[in-house]
Amino acid sequence: MKTNLNRRTFLSVGTGAVLSAEIPWTAVARTPAPAQLKLKQLEIEVGAAKPFGAVQVSDTHLTRVDKRDDDRKIKLAASRNFAPLAEHYLDEAIHNAKANGDLLLHTGDMIDFVSAANLNCAGGHFSDGDWFVSSGNHEFSKYVGEAKEDEAYKQDSYSRVQEEYPNDLTFASRIVNGVNFVALDDVYYNITEKQHGLFEKEIEKGLPIVMMCHVPLYGPKLYDYVMDHTNQRCAYVTGAPLECTETYEKGATYPAGQEWRHRAVQQKTDQPTADFIKWLKEQKLLKAILCGHLHHFFEERFSPTAMQYVCSATFKGEAYAIRFK
16 A cells, blocks of 8 residues: 655655756646636435535646656656646646535546656645545556556556555445445456455445446446547447447457557456456345546436546546535
């Protein structure tokens, strides 16, 4: 779990490390006149013992590096300069939640890639406020798209990442005011039999459940939205049916052994994932699914008792302000 580094200590130590690296400002700098975080209001009926609030952020994509990282990582940070206000917006979310006594939720991709500075930065923010999180695919990405990302790839950096995060990144649960928050890892578009078994044990507790994951679960409206409005060749959802995924690979031109470079290859639904989603739709205790990954807001009914809420990206200055009742 995360190291005992409070935010004040992080800022005094981390900033010095960044400045000493002499890297391009786009990788680390804060804009002088930042914009204000936009909070989309949600009210979710879950059957809480008493109402409470939460701020959900997702896809922050921190891009910090310092002299502890190699030249390749420093160049990567300079090229991944799409989120210069990400840390400012994250700070605003933390301030807002703390001012209202709210829970802080993060649904993956706090960091853009694994670096010493990014992990220290993430840990510093997680030490400030009351956090519960799920992992994202970028949590374990070392150089962004340089290799096939699977369980073996993830394990290469898993322990190092886990040290800075507030709860287990594979599967975790936490009860807040009679509501069971359950976070699980679906970052590579699959859910394992072990995770399914652990979720069944959470159902046995008899409490209303809010599930958290990074990649949204398949919904027909969400699928159509991604495919029709975002110019993507695949839908970037977990559990898409075969009739959807069999169309994903058209036009792929990667050579033999490099098929993994086509993002659609990873998104084919395996049987444990299909079984879990079918079972999950039947669980009356499931009241909501919170996720991210797509960098856009989207809401769709998942089951008779649960809506799925896709949170936009922190780096865009957007987040959910949720009232659980």
